[in-house]
Amino acid sequence: MGVRYISTRGGAEPVDFAEATLAGIAPDGGLYVPDVWPTPDLAPARTAGLAYADLAQKVLTAFVGDALPDAALAAAARRVQDGFHHAAVTPLVQLAPNLWVLELFHGPTAAFKDLAMQMAASLSDAALSRTGEKLTLLTATSGDTGAAAVRAFAGADNIRLVVLHPLDRVSPVQRRQMTTVDAPNVLNLAVRGDFDDCQRLVKALLADPRLRNRGRLSSVNSINWARLAGQVPYWVAAASALGGSRPRFVVPTGNFGDAFAGWAARRMGADVGPILAAVNRNDALARALNEGVYERRSATPTASVSMDVQAPSNFERLVFEASGRDADRTRDLFATFEREGRVELGADLRARLTAEVSATSIDEAETRAEIRRTFDECGRVICPHTAVALAAARRMDTGAGPVVALSTAHPAKFPDVIRETLGFDPEQPPALRGLEGLPERLTVVDADLEAVIAEIA
Numbered sequence: 001m002g003v004r005y006i007s008t009r010g011g012a013e014p015v016d017f018a019e020a021t022l023a024g025i026a027p028d029g030g031l032y033v034p035d036v037w038p039t040p041d042l043a044p045a046r047t048a049g050l051a052y053a054d055l056a057q058k059v060l061t062a063f064v065g066d067a068l069p070d071a072a073l074a075a076a077a078r079r080v081q082d083g084f085h086h087a088a089v090t091p092l093v094q095l096a097p098n099l100w101v102l103e104l105f106h107g108p109t110a111a112f113k114d115l116a117m118q119m120a121a122s123l124s125d126a127a128l129s130r131t132g133e134k135l136t137l138l139t140a141t142s143g144d145t146g147a148a149a150v151r152a153f154a155g156a157d158n159i160r161l162v163v164l165h166p167l168d169r170v171s172p173v174q175r176r177q178m179t180t181v182d183a184p185n186v187l188n189l190a191v192r193g194d195f196d197d198c199q200r201l202v203k204a205l206l207a208d209p210r211l212r213n214r215g216r217l218s219s220v221n222s223i224n225w226a227r228l229a230g231q232v233p234y235w236v237a238a239a240s241a242l243g244g245s246r247p248r249f250v251v252p253t254g255n256f257g258d259a260f261a262g263w264a265a266r267r268m269g270a271d272v273g274p275i276l277a278a279v280n281r282n283d284a285l286a287r288a289l290n291e292g293v294y295e296r297r298s299a300t301p302t303a304s305v306s307m308d309v310q311a312p313s314n315f316e317r318l319v320f321e322a323s324g325r326d327a328d329r330t331r332d333l334f335a336t337f338e339r340e341g342r343v344e345l346g347a348d349l350r351a352r353l354t355a356e357v358s359a360t361s362i363d364e365a366e367t368r369a370e371i372r373r374t375f376d377e378c379g380r381v382i383c384p385h386t387a388v389a390l391a392a393a394r395r396m397d398t399g400a401g402p403v404v405a406l407s408t409a410h411p412a413k414f415p416d417v418i419r420e421t422l423g424f425d426p427e428q429p430p431a432l433r434g435l436e437g438l439p440e441r442l443t444v445v446d447a448d449l450e451a452v453i454a455e456i457a
């Protein structure tokens, strides 16, 4: 029996896991969610102490059903475990009584997106081998997403990955993470322009009939169901490791994918307590939950760059669930938001949303003060994203039970912020070492659709 996936906007045919993964977004513009949430036995007694790969396979099996062969799920789960530079994959580290961080950055590019991206790559490749189809994936990146995607999709049998980054506007480490991978199925395009040019080009490419006619075409963005599925296992692992205490979690949040995976873990029976989404100054999510108005403003740059998001894409999944799976209401709400950039949630919906997840905003001074404090008190260097979560966690009463802050990137990915705040350079983790001097593969192109198509075709 297979789980089916339905659209949050109610206007698409239900599909299986493989099709939901390959399609990305549903044809009616909604996001896929399971038609019925699976409830495997995720109780601490059944999951604590499982190897990460075994736990991931248990979670995936519940999501996938018979849509993909068991061997493909086992291989995907094993690949995540083997690609990480830590035996526990996502270790829990205690900072103070009842205060923990869950380190999600021991993967191939030293950021938590590796967990989702590795899973999406393995499962997409397996989904394509069912039918013999080929897929071209396009992505625009300001650095981190492209790096995680290149490392995850390199060598995939049925997928070609094209990454557009702005020439000379990503950090040298980020560029090398993308360009030193020797894989014939990866094309790095360095665009003479900025990140917005790259995004505009990807949008135009996705709509261009010349590419559409040549096989499946999609993009690797954070609404993809396989990416979400890859983020559920570590929530289960962390909750179970704390032994039936129903820990509270604080999540550094951008597009709300990580936090929604936590919500899903709890919905599926994991011992996850209240979830607090911590955002930076780009606080559309916090304003929506705390004031009842979901409004897009232009994003301002912060130290926690991967969270500079003002229209968190996975919020739609939470609205769908909190509204009692009301697809009409979800469709109307997001259609209004897309049209007008602003929508009132209504008091009833706001109350139901905040019963599921709460949100708070942390400013730049608090972020830097938290980096300083964690170093002074615990001797640990944390990245700015982790600092946003920990600063929010400090406001909670740890006397009432354990609090877990998710730690999403290695500090060495943000050397400038660390140097300015602590006065020294962070140590390089294994994933970031040894890239200098390796041959780089990239093609420089003008920010012009025809020029880019000539390179891809």
Ligand SMILES: *Cc1c(COP(=O)(O)O)cnc(C)c1O
Binding pocket: 111, 112, 113, 144, 222, 252, 253, 254, 255, 256, 257, 258, 259, 306, 307, 385, 408, 409
């Ligand atoms: C993407 C990212 C986040 C935000 O995760 P979402 O799932 O988009 O909420 C937080 N920290 C880091 C380091 C990231 O790369």
